[in-house]
Each structure stands twice: as C-alpha cells, then as structure tokens.
Amino acid sequence: xxxxxxxxxxxxxxxxxxxxxxxxxxxxxxxxxxxxxxxxxxxxxxxxxxxxxxxxxxxxxxxxxxxxxxxxxxxxxxxxxxxxxxxxxxxxxxxxxxxxxxxxxxxxxxxxxxxxxxxxxxxxxxxxxxxxxxxxxxxxxxxxxxxxxxxxxxxxxxxxxxxxxxxxxxxxxxxxxxxxxxxxxxxxxxxxxxxxxxxxxxxxxxxxxxxxxxxxxxxxxxxxxxxxxxxxxxxxxxxxxxxxxxxxxxxxxxxxxxxxxxxxxxxxxxxxxxxxxxxxxxxxxxxxxxx
Ligand code: NAP
Numbered sequence: 001x002x003x004x005x006x007x008x009x010x011x012x013x014x015x016x017x018x019x020x021x022x023x024x025x026x027x028x029x030x031x032x033x034x035x036x037x038x039x040x041x042x043x044x045x046x047x048x049x050x051x052x053x054x055x056x057x058x059x060x061x062x063x064x065x066x067x068x069x070x071x072x073x074x075x076x077x078x079x080x081x082x083x084x085x086x087x088x089x090x091x092x093x094x095x096x097x098x099x100x101x102x103x104x105x106x107x108x109x110x111x112x113x114x115x116x117x118x119x120x121x122x123x124x125x126x127x128x129x130x131x132x133x134x135x136x137x138x139x140x141x142x143x144x145x146x147x148x149x150x151x152x153x154x155x156x157x158x159x160x161x162x163x164x165x166x167x168x169x170x171x172x173x174x175x176x177x178x179x180x181x182x183x184x185x186x187x188x189x190x191x192x193x194x195x196x197x198x199x200x201x202x203x204x205x206x207x208x209x210x211x212x213x214x215x216x217x218x219x220x221x222x223x224x225x226x227x228x229x230x231x232x233x234x235x236x237x238x239x240x241x242x243x244x245x246x247x248x249x250x251x252x253x254x255x256x257x258x259x260x261x262x263x264x265x266x267x268x269x270x271x272x273x274x275x276x277x278x279x280x281x282x283x284x285x286x287x288x289x290x291x
Pocket of ligand 1: 028148201204247248249250255290
C-alpha cells in the first residue's frame with residue numbers, strides 16, 4: 001500500500017512542530033484579476049492539510065492575499081498555520097529586515113511569522129542580516145529564521161555569523177528535472193538539522209509532458225499507486241527528511257489535487273523508477289541554480 005492514513009509531517013529543522021511535507025506557494029498571486037479564486041484556493045488548501053504557506057515581500061500583493069485568506073472571519077486558526085515569508089536582499093540591512101518583517105505582519109494580520117527567510121544572498125553583510133533575524137526572534141515577531149538559494153559555503157558563512165539562533169531552513173529550487181541539491185546540499189542540511197524546502201516543484205509551469213520519457217514514468221507510478229502524476233512528483237520531492245515542497249496553485253481543484261499527495265508514500269520500486277527517469281544533474285551544487 002502506498003497510501004498512508006494521515007498526512008505526512010516532519011520536524012522543520014530545529015523547530016518542534018510537525019509540519020506537513022507539502023505546503024502552498026504564492027508567487028504571482030494576489031495582484032491578478034482572480035483574487036477571489038486565489039483566496040478560495042488558499043483556504044481549500046488549508047482545509048485539505050496544506051497549512052504551510054510560503055510568501056515573500058517580493059511577491060507584491062501575495063502577503064496581503066494571505067492576510068485576506070486567513071482573516072479571523074475565515075474561521076482559520078492562526079496556530080494551525082505555518083507561515084513563512086522572506087525579506088528582499090536589497091532591504092536586508094538590520095533596520096530594513098526588521099521593517100520588512102513588520103510590514104509582512106501587518107499585511108497578513110498576524111503577530112508573528114513561523115519562519116522568516118533572506119530570499120537570496122545580496123550585498124548586505126550576512127552578519128548584519130543574521131543579527132536582524134536574531135533580533136526579530138528576541139522580539140517575538142518570528143519563531144525562527146532561515147535562508148533561500150544558499151549553497152553549502154553560504155550556509156556555513158551564515159551559521160558562523162550567528163550569535164544565538166540557528167538556521168531553520170534553506171529554500172531552494174527543486175523539481176524532477178532540477179535535482180542539483182541531491183548532490184550534497186540535502187545531506188549537508190540533514191546533518192545540520194536544517195529543513196530543505198524545495199520550490200517550483202512543477203518547474204514553474206514546465207511539468208514533464210505525458211509523451212516524454214519522464215512523463216511515461218510518472219504515469220506508470222501514478223497508475224500503480226492510484227495517484228495522479230502531479231501527486232507522484234510531489235511525493236517524490238518530499239520523499240525523505242529533511243525535504244518539504246511548496247507547489248503553487250491558483251485553483252481549488254489544483255490545491256485539492258496537490259493536498260492528495262500528503263498521504264502518498266512511494267515504495268522503493270516506484271522511487272527507483274523515478275530516479276532512473278529523472279537522474280540527478282551532473283556537476284557540483286556550488287553554483288546553485290535559482291529562478
Ligand atoms: P510551481 O509550483 O512549480 O508551478 C506552478 C504552476 O503549476 C502553475 O502554473 C499552476 O497552475 C500549476 N499547478 C499547480 N498545481 C497543479 C495541478 N494540481 N495540476 C496542474 N497544474 C498545477 O511554481 P512556482 O510558483 O515557481 O513555485 C512554487 C512556490 O515556490 C512559489 O509560489 C513561491 O512561493 C516559491 N518560490 C520561491 C523561490 C525562492 O527564490 N525562494 C523562487 C520561486 C518560487 P495554476 O496556478 O493554474 O493552479
């Protein structure tokens with residue numbers, strides 16, 4: 001049997017929470033004519049177990065959209081959610097990081113974020129940004145912090161700049177045709193107790209076509225497990241600790257389909273078939289690709 005009874009959850013880095021391995025992205029949401037549908041989609045996803053919500057200062061109206069989706073009248077309880085946002089590198093001075101976080105809190109109508117990330121490495125010294133993130137923890141505005149698009153050397157530098165806190169997560173590009181992080185980064189993070197959150201799990205809209213070799217492998221596993229190819233892809237991308245994945249959907253049907261992967265545990269023969277169809281990219285993950 002590949003279906004498990006309850007959603008698959010795991011600890012998120014050093015946090016004690018058990019977080020569902022599949023969440024909801026929000027890039028290119030919030031500033032579209034479909035705002036009503038997007039609110040309904042986030043709520044349907046949350047109701048189906050996709051309670052980890054990923055947003056960012058960069059995503060324009062997305063933080064506001066999340067605020068709309070989770071407002072008290074929705075009946076959604078803040079403590080049932082795991083909300084992550086990100087500061088833009090160009091704002092990641094000490095003051096700028098604190099200001100961006102406070103703006104995010106206001107937009108989302110919440111008093112705290114579960115995790116706040118530096119979106120990618122920019123020109124502010126890492127020690128300055130890490131110091132601001134530690135201050136935000138001390139102020140109770142965030143529970144934990146992390147980084148995004150960091151290779152191992154960047155992670156080590158960020159960690160060595162910390163005085164009190166720990167890096168909870170590294171959010172990086174990860175989909176079936178982009179598996180550089182399977183080289184070393186996932187294992188490095190596992191050993192360091194850092195959650196790895198894979199973004200753009202559907203290739204940012206470039207999912208393997210059904211007629212391709214990969215598409216046929218996905219279809220075969222889907223048929224064996226009674227799942228859809230998208231669900232198989234998500235289950236593969238979140239197949240082991242410390243992996244999480246955050247697909248973005250802007251329709252209720254897509255969110256529900258993605259949530260269906262929360263209970264899909266792939267068996268070794270299915271994992272092997274997918275490994276063969278989507279091999280790890282050659283080359284080092286020093287030069288981490290990003291969108
Ligand atoms: P993605 O999740 O790889 O793909 C989104 C596309 O897949 C959309 O076209 C969506 O269509 C479609 N889709 C979703 N569920 C589907 C389903 N069940 N069936 C068919 N199509 C489906 O793209 P992404 O937005 O780039 O990545 C996900 C999230 O990762 C972002 O939203 C963002 O939160 C985060 N991210 C972070 C970074 C970073 O630098 N840290 C970079 C990129 C992304 P519909 O919209 O029509 O549902």
